[in-house]
Every structure is written in structure tokens, then in C-alpha cells.
Amino acid sequence: xxxxxxxxxxxxxxxxxxxxxxxxxxxxxxxxxxxxxxxxxxxxxxxxxxxxxxxxxxxxxxxxxxxxxxxxxxxxxxxxxxxxxxxxxxxxxxxxxxxxxxxxxxxxxxxxxxxxxxxxxxxxxxxxxxxxxxxxxxxxxxxxxxxxxxxxxxxxxxxxxxxxxxxxxxxxxxxxxxxxxxxxxxxxxxxxxxxxxxxxxxxxxxxxxxxxxxxxxxxxxxxxxxxxxxxxxxxxxxxxxxxxxxxxxxxxxxxxxxxxxxxxxxxxxxxxxxxxxxxxxxxxxxxxxxxxxxxxxxxxxxxxxxxxxxxxxxxxxxxxxxxxxxxxxxxxxxxxxxxxxxxxxxxxxxxxxxxxxxxxxxxxxxxxxxxxxxxxxxxxxxxxxxxxxxxxxxxxxxxxxxxxxxxxxxxxxxxxxxxxxxxxxxxxxxxxxxxxxxxxxxxxxxxxxxxxxxxxxxxxxxxxxxxxxxxxxxxxxxxxxxxxxxxxxxxxxxxxxxxxxxxxxxxxxxxxxxxxxxxxxxxxxxxxxxxxxxxxxxxxxxxxx
Amino acid sequence: xxxxxxxxxxxxxxxxxxxxxxxxxxxxxxxxxxxxxxxxxxxxxxxxxxxxxxxxxxxxxxxxxxxxxxxxxxxxxxxxxxxxxxxxxxxxxxxxxxxxxxxxxxxxxxxxxxxxxxxxxxxxxxxxxxxxxxxxxxxxxxxxxxxxxxxxxxxxxxxxxxxxxxxxxxxxxxxxxxxxxxxxxxxxxxxxxxxxxxxxxxxxxxxxxxxxxxxxxxxxxxxxxxxxxxxxxxxxxxxxxxxxxxxxxxxxxxxxxxxxxxxxxxxxxxxxxxxxxxxxxxxxxxxxxxxxxxxxxxxxxxxxxxxxxxxxxxxxxxxxxxxxxxxxxxxxxxxxxxxxxxxxxxxxxxxxxxxxxxxxxxxxxxxxxxxxxxxxxxxxxxxxxxxxxxxxxxxxxxxxxxxxxxxxxxxxxxxxxxxxxxx
Numbered sequence: 001x002x003x004x005x006x007x008x009x010x011x012x013x014x015x016x017x018x019x020x021x022x023x024x025x026x027x028x029x030x031x032x033x034x035x036x037x038x039x040x041x042x043x044x045x046x047x048x049x050x051x052x053x054x055x056x057x058x059x060x061x062x063x064x065x066x067x068x069x070x071x072x073x074x075x076x077x078x079x080x081x082x083x084x085x086x087x088x089x090x091x092x093x094x095x096x097x098x099x100x101x102x103x104x105x106x107x108x109x110x111x112x113x114x115x116x117x118x119x120x121x122x123x124x125x126x127x128x129x130x131x132x133x134x135x136x137x138x139x140x141x142x143x144x145x146x147x148x149x150x151x152x153x154x155x156x157x158x159x160x161x162x163x164x165x166x167x168x169x170x171x172x173x174x175x176x177x178x179x180x181x182x183x184x185x186x187x188x189x190x191x192x193x194x195x196x197x198x199x200x201x202x203x204x205x206x207x208x209x210x211x212x213x214x215x216x217x218x219x220x221x222x223x224x225x226x227x228x229x230x231x232x233x234x235x236x237x238x239x240x241x242x243x244x245x246x247x248x249x250x251x252x253x254x255x256x257x258x259x260x261x262x263x264x265x266x267x268x269x270x271x272x273x274x275x276x277x278x279x280x281x282x283x284x285x286x287x288x289x290x291x292x293x294x295x296x297x298x299x300x301x302x303x304x305x306x307x308x309x310x311x312x313x314x315x316x317x318x319x320x321x322x323x324x325x326x327x328x329x330x331x332x333x334x335x336x337x338x339x340x341x342x343x344x345x346x347x348x349x350x351x352x353x354x355x356x357x358x359x360x361x362x363x364x365x366x367x368x369x370x371x372x373x374x375x376x377x378x379x380x381x382x383x384x385x386x387x388x389x390x391x392x393x394x395x396x397x398x399x400x401x402x403x404x405x406x407x408x409x410x411x412x413x414x415x416x417x418x419x420x421x422x423x424x425x426x427x428x429x430x431x432x433x434x435x436x437x438x439x440x441x442x443x444x445x446x447x448x449x450x451x452x453x454x455x456x457x458x459x460x461x462x463x464x465x466x467x468x469x470x471x472x473x474x475x476x477x478x479x480x481x482x483x484x485x486x487x488x489x490x491x492x493x494x495x496x497x498x499x500x501x502x503x504x505x506x507x508x509x510x511x512x513x514x515x516x517x518x519x520x521x522x523x524x525x526x527x528x529x530x531x532x533x534x535x536x537x538x539x540x541x542x543x544x545x
Numbered sequence: 546x547x548x549x550x551x552x553x554x555x556x557x558x559x560x561x562x563x564x565x566x567x568x569x570x571x572x573x574x575x576x577x578x579x580x581x582x583x584x585x586x587x588x589x590x591x592x593x594x595x596x597x598x599x600x601x602x603x604x605x606x607x608x609x610x611x612x613x614x615x616x617x618x619x620x621x622x623x624x625x626x627x628x629x630x631x632x633x634x635x636x637x638x639x640x641x642x643x644x645x646x647x648x649x650x651x652x653x654x655x656x657x658x659x660x661x662x663x664x665x666x667x668x669x670x671x672x673x674x675x676x677x678x679x680x681x682x683x684x685x686x687x688x689x690x691x692x693x694x695x696x697x698x699x700x701x702x703x704x705x706x707x708x709x710x711x712x713x714x715x716x717x718x719x720x721x722x723x724x725x726x727x728x729x730x731x732x733x734x735x736x737x738x739x740x741x742x743x744x745x746x747x748x749x750x751x752x753x754x755x756x757x758x759x760x761x762x763x764x765x766x767x768x769x770x771x772x773x774x775x776x777x778x779x780x781x782x783x784x785x786x787x788x789x790x791x792x793x794x795x796x797x798x799x800x801x802x803x804x805x806x807x808x809x810x811x812x813x814x815x816x817x818x819x820x821x822x823x824x825x826x827x828x829x830x831x832x833x834x835x836x837x838x839x840x841x842x843x844x845x846x847x848x849x850x851x852x853x854x855x856x857x858x859x860x861x862x863x864x865x866x867x868x869x870x871x872x873x874x875x876x877x878x879x880x881x882x883x884x885x886x887x888x889x890x891x892x893x894x895x896x897x898x899x900x901x902x903x904x905x906x907x908x909x910x911x912x913x914x915x916x917x918x919x920x921x922x923x924x925x926x927x928x929x930x931x932x933x934x935x936x937x938x939x940x941x942x943x944x945x946x947x948x949x950x951x952x953x954x955x956x957x958x959x960x961x962x963x964x965x966x967x968x
Contacts, residue, residue: 037556053589083559098589124572126575127572128578241570311857312858395553431852
């Protein structure tokens with residue numbers, strides 16, 4: 001269903017001919033998405049091809065585009081950095097808004113500790129700029145490549161530094177929003193003409209409507225600017241970086257420490273979480289290096305730090321006695337970065353951490369505290385510039401469960417994750433990297449109380465059988481969670497992407513939070529009367545309709 | 546290899562956008578954080594490495610066919626390799642730059658070419674150069690120099706001037722000085738003069754594999770006949786061709802860029818500086834000397850899967866990710882010059898921003914080429930340097946043109962020119 005010439009010309013008049021295209025090759029570069037193969041017919045890497053790709057350069061252009069879409073009844077799908085199958089059109093007949101021309105850091109308010117950004121500002125660039133002023137931003141778990149605005153407005157926004165810097169959904173202050181009906185709404189203090197400093201007022205506080213349950217994923221208009229809360233950065237104005245590509249490392253000053261903390265049991269492990277919350281220590285805390293599997297991950301990290309080696313050498317690394325020993329030691333472990341705002345602050349945190357380890361039987365893994373590995377860990381966790389190593393084995397991974405909550409809740413699900421994963425690994429359908437490939441923040445919500453674990457399954461995206469297996473595995477994961485009384489978790493969102501509208505409605509109707517879907521239908525009915533947003537803003541139809 | 550051999554590389558792109566940025570660990574500012582001129586200039590996703598992988602897949606699957614738009618996507622790219630370096634921070638099993646080349650080879654084989662490139666190729670076939678000039682003028686740059694003519698004599702070392710240095714009169718001083726320095730240092734060196742043939746590296750990047758092979762075979766034959774053991778060039782494009790591509794055709798020469806040779810001679814005490822050069826400069830890493838200048842490693846292997854679903858190569862495949870390019874020798878030469886201060890730009894070494902001239906862009910898309918150079922000039926200016934110093938005539942020509950077009954004050958030099966001032 002090509003756009004009518006009239007509609008195309010109207011869009012072209014707004015952005016100029018150089019910023020709109022309906023060339024098939026260009027459109028296919030937008031349709032191509034990670035995870036498409038798990039839901040599309042024939043494991044195609046392509047989501048539905050957009051009718052046009054449009055690159056707006058300002059809020060005024062976005063508003064004019066949205067009004068044009070209302071006039072011609074065209075669906076519109078905006079994305080910022082555009083990673084995930086969520087970002088692509090979900091159906092035919094959609095235009096893709098690529099927001100990359102709106103890429104400016106508009107303001108950094110050092111005193112009030114916030115920054116105002118456009119959609120295409122990524123975490124790495126904002127972090128580099130605010131560090132010059134002694135500030136930092138929370139880098140979302142998806143890493144330095146990702147849009148901060150998208151993480152704050154449209155998805156989850158948690159990351160390793162959330163324990164200190166908060167989740168980005170919480171860090172969202174004032175917001176400029178081109179609603180699906182074409183109106184511009186400025187939330188919080190901005191809505192009263194008082195600047196960007198507050199998301200809740202004086203002025204309209206619409207965080208709940210903007211974000212819904214987990215963000216509208218581009219399904220509810222276009223967020224064009226937002227302010228994000230920043231946190232203190234007690235390090236140098238510029239990250240010092242050494243080392244040979246890819247294993248860069250950062251020789252940070254003495255007020256930084258990075259440790260891998262290991263524990264004799266999961267009980268001890270999660271007890272340490274509580275003690276970390278209670279004592280309010282830690283700048284970054286994340287179960288990170290286990291994401292590549294507790295049987296294989298350690299070998300990989302050692303290999304990665306030798307620039308003369310490649311993935312082809314990993315078998316050799318697994319056979320080294322010292323790596324076998326370290327693999328055993330690291331099985332129940334997480335990483336923590338301590339940053340001292342003053343020397344005494346660091347000294348205090350070190351003492352508290354030592355006490356916590358004494359109380360829980362944990363220890364600092366010596367091999368990971370060697371200067372080179374400590375510097376690697378620091379840079380890895382602060383910048384999150386290597387986050388996509390979860391694609392390293394074969395280009396395919398899928399994270400499921402993502403159980404978030406207090407440690408006592410999250411720890412119960414670990415068994416399910418392992419039980420469901422084991423047969424797939426043993427049959428060789430997923431990478432046999434160890435049944436525990438769980439990763440997640442030690443504490444979110446600005447200091448703890450809430451943690452998460454996400455189980456990773458690695459499949460060869462170029463292998464049909466393996467790709468089929470990861471879908472089957474995800475279904476088993478969701479079923480396993482429900483059977484044991486857990487919420488279905490992230491995997492259910494992925495599976496829902498492949499459902500028909502009817503299947504999705506049925507799924508919403510049986511969800512424990514179906515009231516939310518009803519409320520979202522009412523919200524959408526008011527602000528998206530022509531239904532130009534896609535179904536990733538989930539709504540439950542009225543019975544009988 | 547054929548494009549279809551890279552299907553898994555295309556399919557397994559994670560669409561993560563790492564290819565658009567310098568390695569994130571090295572991001573020091575918003576302004577100079579981008580890596581890929583192509584996506585920055587053309588904006589649509591298709592103009593990134595990830596985008597081109599999806600375009601290649603779309604073409605292979607018959608979802609899209611040949612069109613002017615497709616040709617624009619394929620060729621509006623310097624093949625500078627910055628995307629490949631950034632991509633390989635997290636990926637061992639995607640050879641992005643190789644896919645870009647295979648895509649070009651495919652289009653050329655299918656006759657889907659650009660007229661401006663065809664003019665270059667036609668001239669190469671007839672006149673043995675990519676500068677649209679007659680063969681007869683090739684050796685003029687060396688007129689008056691007392692140097693062996695290796696079309697008639699023998700020498701251990703051949704100095705290959707390359708097309709740009711041979712025909713760009715404004716740059717002639719650079720190869721003349723390099724050659725003279727090496728000659729005075731006692732090196733048994735000669736040139737092919739007007740018998741010199743294009744290295745073929747630039748047409749390889751443009752997608753003309755056959756023409757490259759023809760150039761390479763001619764050069765290998767001529768050097769072998771002249772008893773050459775070492776090939777020296779001041780051109781980064783030539784260096785890449787000789788160092789990385791020629792060995793695949795059986796060449797077995799030591800290959801040195803003049804900055805490496807001069808660095809060696811300085812360290813051996815054979816070149817001594819006598820004059821101060823009081824100047825603050827910044828050094829631009831040419832792509833073909835830096836990240837694409839890694840030495841060729843002979844390898845043959847086959848794919849297998851380990852741990853269920855990890856595809857690997859047996860024996861391990863050499864990894865070209867920019868780690869082992871030529872970065873330090875030019876810096877050491879500059880640092881050895883009395884009075885000269887070297888200040889660094891934000892994007893350097895394996896993650897340097899391209900000059901804009903490569904991959905046939907200077908021929909087919911001059912505006913894009915100049916825009917890319919102007920971006921680099923802005924970055925050089927931000928350091929406070931009085932001059933940007935390079936080690937490749939293509940970079941220097943593009944910078945000079947950008948400086949002129951923008952009426953900038955910053956000077957453009959080759960490393961050799963500053964060495965000459967200090968002697």
C-alpha cells in the first residue's frame with residue numbers, strides 16, 4: 001500500500017526531498033531488525049517495510065508530519081536510535097520517522113543537575129559532556145549506543161548505574177510531546193513555562209500516561225525533547241582510556257574501585273544485595289559478566305582481554321587450568337564499582353563492603369582485581385560501550401524472564417530459568433555456555449530495594465533450527481514462570497510481537513493487569529482519535545467490539 | 546568469495562548502531578563522536594554499515610533490485626573502515642568491510658557502475674593511472690633527481706610514488722624529498738619512473754577487482770625483474786595495496802611507508818635533525834595506513850560450530866580490527882623534530898575520521914568528499930594546531946581543497962615536509 005502522491009508530497013513539503021524516501025533498498029534498511037526472525041514468516045530479518053522513511057529536523061516538522069498523518073489516516077512509527085524489532089512498523093501502511101536529525105544536547109544545567117536532550121542523543125555523548133562538569137547520567141542497560149530520551153520516555157531505562165543514578169523512567173523530568181492528534185504537550189514545570197527542572201509540576205504531570213506500563217515503544221506520538229536528571233561524577237573530566245582495541249581500559253584515580261564479588265551460595269548472594277541497599281554503598285552494581293554463561297563467560301572475558309586472540313580461540317581458553325579455576329570461583333558473582341565522593345567516603349564504602357562480605361561469606365575475586373581487569377571492569381561498567389558483546393557468540397540472543405523485584409522474589413525464579421534452559425543447551429540448540437546466563441542490576445530505584453535477573457539464550461541467527469529453538473525456549477520460559485507463580489516477564493512481550501491482533505487481545509484479556517489495558521484504550525481514544533499509533537501501546541478492546 | 550558467502554554476516558547484524566560511532570570508550574565529546582561520514586552526510590539508515598548489510602541481504606533475497614538509489618547507497622562511502630573497527634568491538638563474526646567490497650564487486654560484475662568511476666577505469670586501462678592523465682607524464686615528478694631507473698637497472702628498494710603524487714604537481718616536493726632522504730641515508734633505492742603502474746588499491750575499493758589484479762600482477766612482475774626486496778611508498782593507499790592485498794596474489798616483498806622507514810633511520814641515527822621547527826601540529830591517521838594498514842596474515846580455514854551454536858573458524862582466522870595498523874611511527878617522527886609540538890585530535894588511530902577521498906568518493910561525489918575533509922579540518926582546528934599533518938597524498942589534497950574552499954588558515958603538511966624543514 002504505497003502512500004498516495006498527495007500524501008507523499010505533503011510530507012516532502014515538510015522535511016524537504018532530501019529527508020524523505022520511498023526507495024525499496026532504503027526502506028528495507030528500516031525494516032531490518034534484530035529479533036524479527038523470531039516472529040516473521042520464514043524467519044525473515046525484515047519487519048513490515050515502511051511506506052516511507054521520513055527524517056524530521058524539528059518539533060515543528062514532527063508536528064506537521066503527525067497532523068498530515070491524521071489528515072491522510074497514515075500510521076506513524078518514530079524511532080530514535082532504532083534498535084529492536086519494537087522500533088519497526090508492526091504492520092503494512094506505516095511511515096517510519098527516523099529522528100536522527102534531532103540529535104542535540106540542548107542544555108546542561110550544572111547547578112540543578114539535569115540535561116535537556118533530543119531523541120538521537122545517545123548515552124555515550126551525553127555522559128562525555130556532563131562528565132566535564134562533574135556529572136553523570138544513567139546509562140541504560142542496553143548500553144552507550146542507545147537514545148536516552150527513548151529509554152526515559154518509551155521503554156524501561158534501568159542499567160548498572162541505576163543503584164546510584166536511578167532508572168531513566170524515574171530520571172525523566174519535563175517533556176515535550178507531539179501527541180498522536182498533533183497537539184504539543186509540555187509536561188511538568190515546562191508546561192507552566194518554568195523550565196525543565198521537574199516532571200510533576202507545577203504543570204501537567206502525565207508521566208503515567210506517557211509511559212503506560214513499560215513505555216509506549218513509539219506507539220503513542222513522538223517525544224521530541226526531554227530533561228533527564230543527572231547524578232554526581234567524582235572522576236576526571238575525561239575518561240582516561242588505554243589498551244589495545246577491543247579491550248580498552250580506564251586507569252581511573254584512586255577513588256574508584258571495581259570488584260567482582262563471589263559467594264558460596266545464592267542465599268548469601270542475595271543477602272549481600274539487601275545489605276548493600278541498607279548501607280547505601282555502590283556507584284554501579286550489576287551482575288554483568290555472567291551474561292555470557294557461567295561455564296563459558298570467564299574464558300571469554302580472558303580471551304577478550306588478549307587482543308591477539310579471537311573467538312576461534314575460546315576452546316583453548318576453556319582448557320586453561322587457571323581459567324577453569326576462575327570459572328568455578330565466578331559462578332555466583334556480581335560486579336560492583338565503588339566511587340568515593342571524598343577519600344573518607346570511599347574508605348567508608350570499602351569498610352562496609354568488607355563487613356558485608358564477612359557477614360555473607362563472600363569474597364573479592366582476586367583475578368578480577370588485578371589492575372588490568374579492574375581497569376577493564378571500570379570502563380566497561382561506567383561507559384557500557386561493550387554491551388553488545390551479548391551478540392558475540394553468533395549474532396543472536398534473546399533475554400527472557402527479566403524478573404524484577406525485591407531479591408527474595410527474584411531469587412526464586414533462578415531455578416526455573418536454569419531448568420528450562422538446560423535441555424536446549426544440552427541438545428546443542430542454544431549455545432552451551434552454562435544454564436545460568438543471568439544478568440541484571442543489583443539495585444535500581446536509586447539505592448536499591450529492587451533488582452532484576454534476565455536469562456540469556458544464545459542462538460545462531462543464521463541457523464533455522466537454532467532460531468526455532470529460541471522461540472520455543474522463550475515460550476517454555478514464559479510457561480515456566482506462570483506455572484510457578486511468577487509474572488511472565490520480558491519474554492512474553494517478545495512473543496506478543498508475533499501475535500495477530502486477535503491473539504493479542506486474548507492475551508491482554510487474561511493478563512492480571514487487564515485494567516491497565518482498558519485505561520490505555522480510553523487514553524488512546526482521546527489523544528489518538530485516528531489511530532495513527534501502532535499496537536505497541538497496548539489497549540484492550542471493549543467487550544463486543 | 547561472492548556476496549552470497551557473506552549472507553551469515555548480513556543476517557547476524559544486530560542493528561545496534563555501533564558502526565555509526567567511534568568506539569564508545571573513546572567518546573570525548575558530542576561534536577566529534579561520529580565515525581562514519583556516509584551516514585552523517587546522507588542520513589538514511591541504509592548509508593551505515595548496518596544499513597548496507599541489510600541492503601545486501603535485501604538484494605540477495607530479491608526484495609529490492611538495482612536502481613540509481615541502490616548505486617548511491619553502495620558507492621557513497623569511502624570504505625574507510627571506521628565502521629568495521631567499531632563493529633568489531635563486540636563482534637568477531639561479521640566482516641563488514643568485506644561485505645561492502647563484495648557488494649561493489651557484485652554491482653560492477655553486473656554492469657551497475659557509475660559513469661565517473663568508469664572514466665577512471667577507462668583511463669587506468671589505457672594510461673595506467675587513476676588521475677585521468679596520460680601515461681607519458683608519470684615520471685615527471687622525479688625529473689632532475691639522481692636515482693636509479695628500475696625499468697633498466699636493479700635495486701634492493703623501489704620507491705613507488707603512486708598516481709596522486711605522480712600527477713599532482715603541488716605535491717611533487719613530497720616524494721622528491723622522501724626519495725632524496727632515503728637515497729642520502731645510503732639506501733639502494735630506485736623508481737619505475739614513467740613505467741610505474743597504478744597500485745590498484747583505489748580501484749579495488751571502488752569495486753573493480755579485475756583491474757586491481759591486473760595492476761598488482763604488473764607491479765609484482767616489474768619489481769621481481771628489478772631485484773626488488775623492499776617496496777617503499779609515501780602513499781597510504783599504495784601501502785595498503787602492497788601490504789594487505791598483494792600478498793594474496795603471492796607477492797613477498799617487505800612493504801614500508803616512508804614514515805616507517807624514516808622513523809627507523811632516525812632511531813638508527815642515520816637521519817639527524819639540525820633545525821627547530823617551532824610549530825604546533827596535529828596528525829591525521831590515513832585510513833589505509835592506520836586501521837586498514839594491518840599486515841596480511843596468510844590463512845585458510847573452514848567453519849565449524851562449537852558449544853552447540855558458536856560458529857568459529859579452524860584454524861583461527863586472523864582478525865583485522867585496526868589494532869595493528871601504523872600509528873606510532875609517524876608520531877615518533879614528529880616528536881623527534883626539535884621545537885615541534887604534537888597535539889592530538891579526539892578521533893585518532895583506529896578510530897580516526899576519514900579525510901573523505903577514499904573508495905572512489907573523490908571521483909564520484911566531490912561535494913561529499915570535501916564535506917568529509919572539512920569535518921576533519923574542524924576537528925584539527927579544535928586542538929589549536931597550526932597545521933594538520935598527514936602521510937597520504939589523497940588526504941593532503943582533500944584537506945588542501947577543503948581549507949581553500951572554506952578560506953581556513955590552518956596549514957596542511959606531509960610528515961616528510963616537516964622532516965625536510967628540520968634537516
